[in-house]
Every structure is written in structure tokens, then in C-alpha cells.
Amino acid sequence: MERITIRFKVNGEDATVAVEPHWNLLRVLREELELTGAKEGCGAGECGACTVLVNGRAVNACLYPAVEADGAEVTTVEGLAGPGGELHPIQRAFVEKGAVQCGFCTPGMVLSAKALLDRMPLPSEEEIRTALAGNLCRCTGYAQIIEAVQAAAEELSR
Amino acid sequence: MAAKGFSYHRPTSLGEALALLADLGPGAVPVAGATDVWVNLRAGKLAPEALVSLRNVPELSGLRKTEHGLALGACVTHAEVEDDPWVAEHFPALHQACSGVGSRQVRNVATVGGNLCNAAPSADSAVGLLLYDAECRIETGIGHRDVPLTEFFAGPNRTVLGPGEVLAEIRLPLPAGRTFAGYRKITRRKAVELPMIGIGARVTLGADGRVAEARIALGVAGPTPLRVRKAEDRLEGELLTREAVAEAAEIAAQQAKVRDSWRGEAWYRREMIRVWIPRILDEAVLSRKG
Ligand SMILES: Cc1cc2nc3c(=O)[nH]c(=O)nc-3n(C[C@H](O)[C@H](O)[C@H](O)COP(=O)(O)OP(=O)(O)OC[C@H]3O[C@@H](n4cnc5c(N)ncnc54)[C@H](O)[C@@H]3O)c2cc1C
Ligand code: FES
Ligand code: FES
Numbered sequence: 392m393e394r395i396t397i398r399f400k401v402n403g404e405d406a407t408v409a410v411e412p413h414w415n416l417l418r419v420l421r422e423e424l425e426l427t428g429a430k431e432g433c434g435a436g437e438c439g440a441c442t443v444l445v446n447g448r449a450v451n452a453c454l455y456p457a458v459e460a461d462g463a464e465v466t467t468v469e470g471l472a473g474p475g476g477e478l479h480p481i482q483r484a485f486v487e488k489g490a491v492q493c494g495f496c497t498p499g500m501v502l503s504a505k506a507l508l509d510r511m512p513l514p515s516e517e518e519i520r521t522a523l524a525g526n527l528c529r530c531t532g533y534a535q536i537i538e539a540v541q542a543a544a545e546e547l548s549r
Numbered sequence: 550m551a552a553k554g555f556s557y558h559r560p561t562s563l564g565e566a567l568a569l570l571a572d573l574g575p576g577a578v579p580v581a582g583a584t585d586v587w588v589n590l591r592a593g594k595l596a597p598e599a600l601v602s603l604r605n606v607p608e609l610s611g612l613r614k615t616e617h618g619l620a621l622g623a624c625v626t627h628a629e630v631e632d633d634p635w636v637a638e639h640f641p642a643l644h645q646a647c648s649g650v651g652s653r654q655v656r657n658v659a660t661v662g663g664n665l666c667n668a669a670p671s672a673d674s675a676v677g678l679l680l681y682d683a684e685c686r687i688e689t690g691i692g693h694r695d696v697p698l699t700e701f702f703a704g705p706n707r708t709v710l711g712p713g714e715v716l717a718e719i720r721l722p723l724p725a726g727r728t729f730a731g732y733r734k735i736t737r738r739k740a741v742e743l744p745m746i747g748i749g750a751r752v753t754l755g756a757d758g759r760v761a762e763a764r765i766a767l768g769v770a771g772p773t774p775l776r777v778r779k780a781e782d783r784l785e786g787e788l789l790t791r792e793a794v795a796e797a798a799e800i801a802a803q804q805a806k807v808r809d810s811w812r813g814e815a816w817y818r819r820e821m822i823r824v825w826i827p828r829i830l831d832e833a834v835l836s837r838k839g
Contacts, residue, residue: 459583
């Protein structure tokens with residue numbers, strides 16, 4: 392099939408990629424743009440390892456047709472740190488609370504948390520659990536992740 | 550990666566979308582949030598010649614609220630419904646059904662129209678919409694027709710949509726009277742799971758305090774999401790008593806065509822219908838008093 396050229400912003404920078412109609416956004420990010428923060432776990436919307444933000448909303452990049460990214464603003468975990476490489480408060484809270492073990496789920500967790508805190512600065516524990524329900528973690532048991540999001544929420548709201 | 554070999558089209562008006570579907574012929578498949586389409590492509594269950602995306606069609610977006618009710622563009626996402634306090638207040642069962650679909654990532658893209666058109670027996674939002682007498686506006690390319698949701702499903706993953714037709718809007722009248730409603734999906738884990746059984750109930754009281762309208766709707770209780778008219782009949786015209794509700798729940802449990810599957814056994818699904826129809830209405834009454 393003929394490729395389709397899409398133009399979009401990734402982490403604030405312009406990107407132009409010629410994509411095949413059957414590619415998903417995850418493939419464009421990882422293989423074309425070499426942003427390997429988003430991971431492929433299930434490839435079917437179940438695990439959240441591929442979570443990125445499209446126009447501020449958390450989506451599963453594995454189910455997001457690449458063509459539909461045309462004109463969008465995409466944020467990956469690589470776009471969160473500050474210009475000097477200092478970690479985003481959510482990332483720092485994950486490190487401090489022990490919410491990262493193998494790290495496979497972490498980019499997706501952090502972005503789901505960011506989308507939540509951007510629309511709901513001080514969520515309840517229940518609201519955090521709901522927002523992160525689509526992100527599976529095989530290591531941490533989730534408690535530290537919830538704590539990290541709570542700590543980040545407090546810091547960001549200060 | 551999805552199956553190869555299809556072209557991808559992104560019309561920016563309804564007219565353009567319908568024209569594309571007509572020109573491309575029966576090998577062209579509409580796609581909205583792609584949460585079913587992409588999974589099916591990947592699984593090899595779908596091999597379209599073309600995908601026609603409805604995402605950028607403005608006529609299919611937006612929630613419109615009027616004094617008569619609610620009109621949902623077919624491409625309204627589950628998250629838009631979830632985040633809308635007006636819908637939560639006036640159509641609580643629909644709000645609960647939509648908020649329980651998949652994960653936030655899924656709800657951010659999955660559309661309500663896609664949930665109906667995919668026509669899974671387990672479709673959560675479909676059950677919520679059945680409770681509120683939803684009507685579907687179908688654009689045919691040469692005009693439109695309106696079909697009650699009760700007549701929209703034709704079987705598992707089948708609808709009355711003809712080739713090239715697009716579901717454009719879903720309309721729900723506001724219930725006229727004091728209304729108690731809710732939806733509960735029974736699952737083995739708390740999130741990101743299809744219902745083992747989906748249970749919805751609504752009663753709207755008349756001026757005389759009796760049940761003017763009763764709606765009992767179920768998912769995974771037959772080939773399509775469905776209403777249980779016999780259970781509704783048990784309630785209509787009656788006072789809303791525990792006995793009447795328990796009997797209606799018993800009728801719904803018996804009418805349900807539930808099966809044993811790896812997700813759950815038939816007896817348990819039936820039992821959940823018995824238990825949850827009264828609970829849903831109890832909870833709705835209590836929350837309205839609060
Ligand atoms: C991880 C995961 C979890 C899920 N959990 C749930 C759940 O808990 N409950 C549930 O009910 N579903 C669930 N689903 C299924 C799916 O998300 C829903 O059915 C969703 O509403 C489909 O909407 P969509 O916009 O993504 O549809 P798409 O995948 O874009 O389309 C679905 C079907 O409808 C057709 N279509 C879409 N829009 C139109 C239109 N306007 N006119 C004509 N045809 C149209 C398409 O051609 C296709 O056949 C889940 C899916 C995933 C991947
Ligand atoms: S890889 Fe996308 S949800 Fe699992
Ligand atoms: S830290 Fe290993 S999967 Fe979450």
C-alpha cells in the first residue's frame with residue numbers, strides 16, 4: 392500500500408513520517424522516531440505498556456492507527472523531563488516511593504498519571520486506581536505506584 | 550501490527566464519508582475509535598480493502614443536551630460521557646455503563662456508536678442506552694432513517710446497518726417523572742474486563758406514584774444486548790415494592806439466555822440478575838434521597 396505522510400508534534404518537536412496504513416502509533420514512535428520509552432506488551436489494549444498522550448489524553452499507542460496522529464500533539468515519557476534532564480515531579484515521586492522495579496510498565500504508568508493529574512489535580516485514591524486500571528504491573532503490587540501518584544499530586548498542587 | 554493491504558481514508562465531513570463508503574464499495578469498513586477494529590485486524594478476523602475513519606467528521610461528534618433529552622454523536626467517546634456531570638445526573642445508568650468500559654485509555658478513544666455497531670452481546674454502553682429508549686439515526690447516503698435501538702441489533706456482531714450506512718446519532722428522551730436507574734457489570738476482576746453479565750434497570754414513576762415505565766436490560770444474556778419485556782410488565786402500573794421488584798428480577802433471571810463459558814457459569818449469571826436488579830434500584834433510590 393502507498394504510504395501516507397503524517398505531520399505531528401512529538402514532545403513539542405515537529406515530526407514528519409511516511410506511514411503504512413496498517414501501522415500503529417507505537418511503531419512510528421519506537422521504530423521510526425526511536426522513542427523507545429513506550430513499550431509493546433500485549434499489543435491489544437489490555438496492558439497499558441504502550442500508553443502515550445495524544446492531545447493530552449492517555450491512549451494505547453498499540454491500538455492507535457498511525458495515520459490518525461496526523462496533526463496531533465503526542466507526548467511520550469521522553470518528553471517529561473526538563474531541559475536540563477531533571478525528572479518531572481511524577482517521575483521523581485516514582486523513584487522516591489519505590490514504584491519502579493523492572494520498569495517495563497513505568498512509562499505508561501507515569502503518562503496515565505500525568506493525564507489524570509492534568510485534569511484532576513488532587514484525585515482520591517479511588518480516582519487514581521480508576522485512571523491507572525489500564526496499566527498492568529507485574530512487579531510492584533501497585534501500592535507504591537498509588538503512593539507515588541499521591542505524592543506527585545501534592546507536590547504539583549503546592 | 551494489523552493486517553496489511555488496506556487503504557486508509559480520513560474524510561472531514563459526513564457527506565465525504567458516505568461518498569467514500571459508496572465509492573469504495575463493500576470492502577470498505579468504517580472505523581471510529583478502532584478499539585474493536587484494530588484488535589480484529591491484528592487477530593486476522595477483519596481484512597478490509599479500505600478503512601474510512603469517522604474520527605474527523607464533525608457531524609458525528611458532540612453531546613447535545615436539550616430539555617427533551619440527549620443527542621450523542623456516534624463518535625462521542627466513552628470518556629466524554631464519563632466526564633459529563635449532566636449525563637451522570639440525568640442518565641446515571643448510561644454514565645455507569647460508559648464509565649466501566651475497558652480502561653481510561655480505551656474510553657478516551659472508544660466511541661459509543663462503535664459500541665453499538667460492533668454489537669457484541671456484552672456491549673456495556675448498549676445496555677445503558679436500551680434503558681433509556683435510545684433511537685438511532687442512520688445516514689444511508691441518500692437520506693436517513695431512525696431505528697429504535699431495540700431493533701438495531703441483528704445478532705452477535707451484526708446490526709441492521711446496510712453496506713455504506715453510518716450510525717450518525719443516538720437520541721435519548723429524558724424520562725418524564727421521578728426516575729431511579731443504574732447499571733452494574735459483573736466481572737471477575739475489577740477493571741478492563743468484559744461483563745460476565747451486564748444488568749441494567751430503570752423505573753420512572755407517574756404522578757400517581759406507580760411505575761409508569763420500567764426498563765430491564767441485560768448484556769451477555771442472549772445473542773444481543775436486550776430488554777426483558779416480561780420483567781418490565783411485572784412492574785409497570787404497580788407500586789414500587791420489594792415484592793414486585795423481586796418478582797421482576799426472578800422473571801428476568803428466568804428469561805435470560807445465559808450460558809456456561811470460561812468467564813462464568815449460567816447459574817451464577819442468573820443468580821446475579823436476581824440479586825442485582827433489586828440492589829441497583831435500592832442504590833438508585835438511596836442516592837436520590839442523599
Ligand atoms: C482492552 C479493551 C477493553 C474493552 N472493554 C470493553 C468493555 O468493558 N465493555 C465493552 O462494551 N466493550 C469493551 N471493549 C470493546 C470496544 O472498546 C467497544 O466496543 C467500543 O465502544 C468500540 O468503539 P470504537 O469507536 O473503538 O469502535 P471501532 O473499533 O472503530 O468500530 C467497531 C465497529 O463498529 C463499526 N462502526 C463504528 N462506528 C460506526 C458508525 N458511526 N457507523 C457505522 N459503523 C460504525 C466499525 O466498522 C466496526 O465494525 C474493549 C476493547 C478493548 C480493546
Ligand atoms: S501494548 Fe498496548 S495496551 Fe498492551
Ligand atoms: S515495575 Fe515491572 S512491570 Fe511494573
